[in-house]
Amino acid sequence: MRATKIAMKPEGRHEEKHFTAPDLIRDIVIGMSDGLTVPFALAAGLSGTVSNTNLVVVAGMAEIAAGAIAMGLGGYLAARTDREHYISELNRERQEVKEIPEQEKEEVADILREWHLPEETISSAVEAISKDSDRWLRFMMKYELGLEEPEPKRARNSSLTIGLSYIIGGIIPLSPYMFIRHSHTALIISVIVTLIALFIFGYVKGTFTGSKPVRSAWQTALVGGAAAGIAFFIAKLIS
């Protein structure tokens, strides 16, 4: 599920009811989902066309390195860009609040109008929000632009966790090819080991993301299995 984020929610009051996955778990899930799936599928695809598992291991390790860097470094740079984007929008908004305050107040009012508040309530709310310019700015950023301040440290740690989880996930389907010379035998063991890992991983993921664990287990195994199956047939077809 590359490029997909897990629904994250700000902390609510009914924490015991509305589940929120911690950031660390989220990052491990993102990295490991792809790590278990793509190197698994690549190795399965290659094992159908080469008899020597050494080449499968080389290709698999190259893929793991490439994927971990694409996710880790790519994710880190994207997060840095997000942060710069936030700061540039913040500066623009700050200037607008200074230069065209009446228009910006009208924007606050428009946002509140969505909730059908009485006009006098809106005026009083706009007054209170715009009294403090930091608060006003934060309101505009959050509700006009839908942006919240990104944390720079989080971005670095998050990219590292995602990259490492990709590597750990990728080692699992690849390890049978490291110890078994015959590619067909290694494939069978890799399929068994990886499907079990995908099931367990999907189940744990489900309990953390608030979806049904058993269903999440099946879905995760399905994506991995489909990817491996199609990679196998494509490799057979063109080799």
Added chain:
Amino acid sequence: MRATKIAMKPEGRHEEKHFTAPDLIRDIVIGMSDGLTVPFALAAGLSGTVSNTNLVVVAGMAEIAAGAIAMGLGGYLAARTDREHYISELNRERQEVKEIPEQEKEEVADILREWHLPEETISSAVEAISKDSDRWLRFMMKYELGLEEPEPKRARNSSLTIGLSYIIGGIIPLSPYMFIRHSHTALIISVIVTLIALFIFGYVKGTFTGSKPVRSAWQTALVGGAAAGIAFFIAKLIS
């Protein structure tokens, strides 16, 4: 930049100033970023260890298939889970609004208190919001839980676009290996072609996501180049 989303903003009023990338562009960017990077790096890695480009093509196509399915199908299923999660949270919230309305009204007030509104303005706003139960629910979903209703059709189209963009992106670095037999020559042409593609792609991505285009071009090429370089050395090391 697998697993990374581009900062997206709800439509603001200053559309001419605050740029919002259309969903289609966002999906193409997500798919193509990875498609240009990972198969490129894998092919580069393998080309250092095998002399026959046929095997590089087989491995590359298997990777493209696996990556496209992981991103496409994985993304689609994750979006479906998000939607179910939204509906289950909505039902829970609906029950709470019915069963403990006073406590839920207090939660609306708490959310508004963040903006330091006067207490009488808060009471009047809470009254207006909770008058209509749909509006009240939508308010709780959006501001207590930070969830907005996902569109089911969008999820399907989005996954398809991401998967196809991954395939198109992946074909670019792989094509030299399809027409050139000697892997070293194919590698050099692939590196040149793909770096140019990454530069152009990064530049276009930058103009669409509101970051500096030239810098985005350099960063995109850097991630692709780093992934390919490290994959190459790892493959050399263990083969």
